[in-house]
Amino acid sequence: MFSPVDPKHVLANLYSDHHRWLRAWLYRRLNCPHDAADLTQDTFVRALTSRQLNTLQEPRAFLATIARNLLGNTFRRRALERAYLNELAALAPEFMPSEEDMALVREALELIDQLLDGLPLRARHCFLLHRLEGLSQPEIARHLDISLATVERDLRRAFLHCLSSTAP
Amino acid sequence: MRGHDADSANRAAVDWLLRLESAPAGSAPYQAFESWLLAHPEHVDAWQRVNAVLRTPLAALHEAERRSPGQLKVASDSLRALPCPSRRSALGGGLALLLGLGTAGIANRMMPLRELLADQRTATGERRTLILEDGSRLSLDARTAVDIQFDQHQRRVLLREGAVQVDVAHDPRRPFIVDSQDGTLRALGTRFMVRKDDAGSLASVQQHSVLLTNRSGRQQHIEEGQAYAFTERSIDLQTPSWRSRADWVEGRIDMRDEPLGQLIEALRPYRAGFLRISPQAARIRVYGVFPLDDSERTLRSLAETLPVEIATHGFCLTRIDVRPTHS
Numbered sequence: 001m002f003s004p005v006d007p008k009h010v011l012a013n014l015y016s017d018h019h020r021w022l023r024a025w026l027y028r029r030l031n032c033p034h035d036a037a038d039l040t041q042d043t044f045v046r047a048l049t050s051r052q053l054n055t056l057q058e059p060r061a062f063l064a065t066i067a068r069n070l071l072g073n074t075f076r077r078r079a080l081e082r083a084y085l086n087e088l089a090a091l092a093p094e095f096m097p098s099e100e101d102m103a104l105v106r107e108a109l110e111l112i113d114q115l116l117d118g119l120p121l122r123a124r125h126c127f128l129l130h131r132l133e134g135l136s137q138p139e140i141a142r143h144l145d146i147s148l149a150t151v152e153r154d155l156r157r158a159f160l161h162c163l164s165s166t167a168p
Numbered sequence: 169m170r171g172h173d174a175d176s177a178n179r180a181a182v183d184w185l186l187r188l189e190s191a192p193a194g195s196a197p198y199q200a201f202e203s204w205l206l207a208h209p210e211h212v213d214a215w216q217r218v219n220a221v222l223r224t225p226l227a228a229l230h231e232a233e234r235r236s237p238g239q240l241k242v243a244s245d246s247l248r249a250l251p252c253p254s255r256r257s258a259l260g261g262g263l264a265l266l267l268g269l270g271t272a273g274i275a276n277r278m279m280p281l282r283e284l285l286a287d288q289r290t291a292t293g294e295r296r297t298l299i300l301e302d303g304s305r306l307s308l309d310a311r312t313a314v315d316i317q318f319d320q321h322q323r324r325v326l327l328r329e330g331a332v333q334v335d336v337a338h339d340p341r342r343p344f345i346v347d348s349q350d351g352t353l354r355a356l357g358t359r360f361m362v363r364k365d366d367a368g369s370l371a372s373v374q375q376h377s378v379l380l381t382n383r384s385g386r387q388q389h390i391e392e393g394q395a396y397a398f399t400e401r402s403i404d405l406q407t408p409s410w411r412s413r414a415d416w417v418e419g420r421i422d423m424r425d426e427p428l429g430q431l432i433e434a435l436r437p438y439r440a441g442f443l444r445i446s447p448q449a450a451r452i453r454v455y456g457v458f459p460l461d462d463s464e465r466t467l468r469s470l471a472e473t474l475p476v477e478i479a480t481h482g483f484c485l486t487r488i489d490v491r492p493t494h495s
Contacts, residue, residue, distance in 0.1 A: 076250075079251075080247075083245075083247075084242070086246075088242060091242070095237065096236075097236035098236065101231075101232040101235055101236045101239060104228045104229075104231060105232050105239050108228040109246060109247060111225040113247060115222065125248055128244045128247055129244070132229065132240055132243060132244035133240065133241065133244050134442055134444075137186065137190075152186055156179075156182050156183070159218060160178065160182060
């Protein structure tokens with residue numbers, strides 16, 4: 001039992017046995033062959049770095065767990081993209097950003113969304129109003145109809161949340 | 169792993185950031201903050217960490233905003249339109265997604281450390297002209313921070329933020345160098361201006377010429393009347409604009425058919441509160457000379473001559489939007 005097994009070898013077997021199944025599984029949920037292929041790839045890359053690789057009892061359950069995580073991220077990105085397109089649609093045509101600026105904003109949106117992941121909704125709103133729109137704490141309190149003390153508490157929580165998720 | 173000290177310093181730094189938001193420069197909380205900051209190196213680190221939160225995505229959003237006004241607001245609305253990803257119970261859709269106009273000077277709200285620790289700095293609305301030891305004149309625009317480093321080989325001014333104009337006293341043995349961190353400008357005897365913000369630097373020459381060398385080593389001679397924008401990687405010729413003219417030294421700004429948004433940008437360092445302008449209003453063209461030191465009067469005269477309305481909300485927020493047309 002002590003003989004070290006080459007993870008690449010284990011992965012190669014895992015791949016040949018299950019990648020078709022995984023891609024079909026992902027395709028059913030994503031409805032897009034390209035995304036399904038990408039996520040299949042990503043799932044196996046994640047699997048490679050997993051410590052459980054050598055002791056797998058149920059490889060498909062293991063792969064599905066990783067894939068489900070990645071799916072969540074993909075759906076989140078799609079929802080973010082939809083929200084962004086909705087907001088853009090409300091702009092007058094002359095304020096449409098260039099493709100380059102859209103790419104810049106998309107990337108920033110994803111980064112911010114990831115940083116705020118897990119932050120309660122109200123704190124998220126306070127923080128975005130404060131950081132992106134430059135509202136003062138009393139203004140945020142008025143806009144969200146909450147107390148100034150709550151705004152302050154939420155902002156503090158959001159800052160500390162970001163600091164803990166960027167910590168090395 | 170970060171220790172307990174770093175965590176408590178982080179907490180304190182966040183508290184300061186939130187508390188200083190409403191404190192005018194030089195007030196008691198401000199002074200208390202400065203002594204807290206300088207009391208321990210860990211405090212400086214924490215302050216930098218707190219100010220670095222969201223820095224990368226915000227810089228990208230500001231860059232997009234500069235070219236496509238309204239994108240900051242769009243970004244905020246997009247992120248707020250999403251449900252909470254957390255598995256904890258979300259608050260539901262009861263929160264009103266209110267708010268009018270975007271584009272706020274977020275960078276100005278944070279008090280960057282680099283300004284606090286600089287040799288010379290000017291506050292909001294403050295301009296200063298220094299006579300340096302070699303007889304050169306160094307004018308600092310509002311919200312500007314510089315370090316002055318003179319020795320027997322060179323005369324060096326490190327521009328951390330804001331804008332300076334230098335009237336260089338002739339000294340063939342010691343070149344005069346302004347370093348904006350995107351690049352350096354080197355002169356023997358001349359008059360030129362350098363402006364530095366988060367997006368990059370801009371240099372313009374009012375007399376003779378200077379040699380620009382950016383961080384990647386590219387060089388450009390800038391002649392009298394010319395202006396160049398530069399970053400670490402690029403150097404680009406600019407058509408003259410308020411940003412390249414040095415009228416601020418005399419306390420005025422000269423707009424020649426430039427967007428109103430740019431005039432508001434120029435007024436920001438001269439106003440303690442927030443100035444918000446709608447994308448529509450930002451595009452109106454402006455022509456004229458405006459005083460910087462009385463921004464209140466400048467805003468009033470804009471409302472009289474342009475199709476805009478200006479609403480003041482309390483002490484610190486002013487909103488500018490196009491006047492609704494009544495048919």
